[in-house]
Amino acid sequence: MRRTCIFGGRSHPELTDFICEKLGRKPDKVELRKFANGETSVEIKTSVRDQDVFIVQSGSNKTNDDVMELLIMIAACKGGSSKSVTAIMPYFPYSRQSKKKSHRGAITARMIANLMHVAGVNHVITIDLHASQMQGFFKCPVDNLVAEPLLARWIRSTVQNWREGVVVSKNPGGTKRVTSLADALKLSFGIVTTDRRRPNMGQSMYNSLETTITLVGNVRRRPVFIVDDIIDKAGSWIAAAETVVKRGGATKVYCMATHGLFGGDCLREMDECEEIDAIVVTNAFPIPEEKRKGIRKLVILDVSTLLAESIRRNHHGESISQLFMHHD
Template sequence: MRGVKVFSGTSHPALAEAICQRLGTTPSPCDLGHFANGEIRVQIGTSIRNEDVFIVQSGSSRINDSVMEMLIMINACKGGSAKSITAVLPYFPYSRQSKKKAHRGAITAKMVANLMVVAGVNHVITVDLHSSQMQGFFGKPVDNLFAEPLIARWIRANVRGWRDVVVVSKNVGGTKRVTSLADALKVRFAIVSTDRDRRRSTYPSNLSMADSSVFFDAVEPASLRTFERQNSDPDDADTEADRTPSRKSRQLNGSSLRPKAVTISSEPQISTAPQADTDSGPEDDSLLGAGLSRAETMPSARRPSEYEANDALGDEKARDVIISRLISGHVVDDDHPSPALSAQFGLSRNSDDHDTDNMTASFISTASSLQADHALGGTLDAAATSDEEEEEIRNPTLEHTVTLVGSVKDRTAIIMDDIMDRTASWVAAAETCVKRGHAKKVYCVAIHALFDDEALQELEDCDCIDHIVVTNTFPMSTERLQSSKKLIVIDLSNLLSEAIRRNHHGETVSGLFSAD
């Protein structure tokens, strides 16, 4: 194409070569190197005055060198009087740091965007940003291309019986991406959620009573307990402990349990004996006078919920929810011994040391483990990075609960996410689909293959994973590609070259988002 110069950085030269081949050109000469002290040196080797310049530079294992090299190339082209400078980043560096996940954290993706604008970029072309809101980080136009149409076409052409596949999200955060692919294929989808199992947790022995009151306020507000004390007869109790309602009465008065039929005596006490018939009428006023809250409406006066009205439908939905145990990153049987969580707190698991019930202990353990640095997200899980989640899943002293919502029985499961770097969550989702959901085949599909040193081999060793499908947005060595038997790479050079051509000629790029 006339009036176009395509430059390639050192991060992904194979992709840049493929893009230029489809455009009918060759990469323009550019001398890239390092000084003796490690500084990056860039020298443009051709005239770019009044030319449309496209710089192809993706993230790589040397991510910091790739970013600095791209910034210097942009600034060098700006100094060479280029007409426009477009940065083509198949994988945008630092895209996972697009929001502040904890106090005193950095929004690094916005900082990289600001550096690019200061360097002189006029336009950005990228593929599947980790957060689509990142387009607002730039003061320049951004074309966020999607690999979903190419993946959908590959599935239609290569997956046998693709009309019956189920697209699975390995975590709740990827649900939107999974449902989009399911809509493109017009198939079902399912969700795998992994959470720490706190039912077997213990709590510190030095926990104060002020901390334990948090649990009771959550189950039964303090205002309700005060109301009960004011309406009770002080002569019936000699001490403050006796005036405190027992756990059994709190469960009856609380709104967390479903209301049951009760019998009201002349004194303000509630009997737990069930009654076959309950009359409504004059006794309604006595119910309120006895301290019965409006949330405890008698079953005869309460309209049945949609779940009670459709028991058969509820049973069918319940069968599509499968809960499994996850220990050391693998799904285990129900009779598998639980890891010794007591070692984490330095306590004995002897239940005789504490008279607190399991529900109270679990809640107190959860509340006491929260740190102030994680308040931005509201919960501890919201502040955890993907690396921290992977470490927790692999931790042999922690037990997790894996929930599969949706049916994959006798179907092919396609586990989908945008980034594939560490493998614990992928293996857990695959084992859940096969061992518990009885899926007949599993495809792990990702757009950006950021494999660490042992990630690809771990996926290869997993018997529950049949194929690993990724794109070439991130560079991979030839040795790694040849050594893997399950890895399949989808080429995106056609998508990127067409985006470059349409941007140069001022054409619309909306046709690149269609999966038809």
């Protein structure tokens, strides 16, 4: 692609390399440093004058640093007379704070969108926003891509009896996401509702939450795909898995999400849960090597092809509708 620059922040350099590899090029040079007092310094080492600039910066375990780094990179490129600046944010930071949770709370996701507008962003590409209405926070176009076709392809190619499966939501708020995948695969769907109050992880999630869990849908002697957008804490996932197996009689359980945040010991706890057969996520959010070590059930799907194609189509002014479609 002519007249383009692709820069990567420090949040997910591996994904930046994968995207550039798919586009047949190398990332352009940028120097990212930190001063002794913790301030972020950015210096663009390539001319961006009249170029379409794409900055790859996902959220990571250092969210605040990632956000500041992205804002400074956007401002630096605008100051360098770039034609346009597109932020590639596979996981959008603060996306779970898209509404007031208390009378004096802040809508932090909207504030991040405003900061990006002030920095000078022209376009945002992300994957599976926690709430799709967040696109309205921005004053520029937002492409909210979906990982659903990736997950569907994995199910078709890996699970032998997938046609007998049931797609399950572990909370009422995720039903739209679940019914979309179920419709694409022509499967039935169900819902597991659980009380938010969790005991400590030392107790069996099934026994301690049995009175507060409701399973809607028939999963007996069927594989179950529990789907959500984010895996952060293990509690609700383990509770849902134990419910569909012990109460519903499911044969296998696959926990699937776009963003594997895996806070604390979440990944290890899910890996040790006997009722869970596989944990399927994408590499939209970086999972540290030390966290993956010794984990047997983790499957990571690559979103770099999806993002690379969205960059190519945006640069050439082509439609991205094809990226939302399911291909066998």
